[in-house]
Amino acid sequence: MEDRPYKCPICHSGLKTEGGMKSHLSRQHEMPAALDALGKNYEAKYKSMLEENAVLKKQLEQIKGELVKTRTDLVQALDEGLKKYAEINRLNGEMQKMGLIIAFRDSFIKEKLGITMPLPS
Ligand SMILES: [Zn+2]
Missing domain, CATH: 1.20.5 (Single alpha-helices involved in coiled-coils or other helix-helix interfaces)
Structure with a gap:
């Protein structure tokens, strides 16, 4: 299992980096x-x-x-x-x-x- 310490506060997806989470938030949750x-x-x-x-x-x-x-x-x-x-x-x-x-x-x-x-x- 990959290390994904950044959890999305909305859908609880795991992300590798803070930047990744930010772009996830902007793309997935606008x-x-x-x-x-x-x-x-x-x-x-x-x-x-x-x-x-x-x-x-x-x-x-x-x-x-x-x-x-x-x-x-x-x-x-x-x-x-x-x-x-x-x-x-x-x-x-x-x-x-x-x-x-x-x-x-x-x-x-x-x-x-x-x-x-x-x-x-
Ligand atoms: Zn999310």
Whole structure:
């Protein structure tokens, strides 16, 4: 049996040389252009893919950084919002207390002195 180490990827014929396989492919399967293009530009394509990968990785790192910063900003904004909310609650409570004190004072004045205090407008 002859040594035919080059196998056709399409019909699995064995061929002696790489050139033989190429011409087999072009004659039998009519696909020389695609293979030649791939063969000639393979290294350049591989290199440019590596470069693209590096660029994408960098972009990913940037996006990760932005995400962390945005998250920090959000936490800060939420914290400030909660503080403001707490302050509003506190002021509301104060207002209610003041209202009660005023109402109590007014009823005390009315009861003891017979004076009706005007309602605050
Ligand atoms: Zn074939």
